[in-house]
Amino acid sequence: MANSSPKTSLHSKVRPRKKGPQDVNTALLANEKKRLRLAGLDDEKRADIEEKDLWLNAKKRAHGERVRDDNSLLKKTLKRKEKAKKKSEGEWKERKEGVAKSQAMKQEKREENLKKRRDEKGGKGKGKGKSSSSGKKSKPKSRPGFEGTFGGKKK
Incomplete structure (x- = not known):
């Protein structure tokens, strides 16, 4: 037992380090x-x-x-690897462009929706203001004792 170490076991395959490139x-x-x-x-x-x-x-x-x-085989392999690398690079670039495009579209849609929402809110507020101003010019007075209401008034 003095000789056993955790690295060596019966099931592990010990391969010698490969020499050469x-x-x-x-x-x-x-x-x-x-x-x-x-x-x-x-x-x-x-x-x-x-x-x-x-x-x-x-x-x-x-x-x-x-x-x-075999130099010719090695050259062929090198060429094939370079081609695969270039293809992968192109695919990655395309993927990145797609992501950027989709983000831009989402942002554009968000801005459009926000603008639409602002316009709807603004239209409602202005519409109410015009109709109420023609009928009544002064606001109804609040109840006595509630002049400084908690939380402020809603606009």
């Missing part, structure tokens, strides 16, 4: 760097290293590891 762009750069380095070597040494690489890559593939050594 994980993303496509870095893999492409690494391949290009390697190609340039090999181009600087003499033919015999280059052939020897290329053969070793072929065997190493074959071994990796046999173990189920991914080998990213």
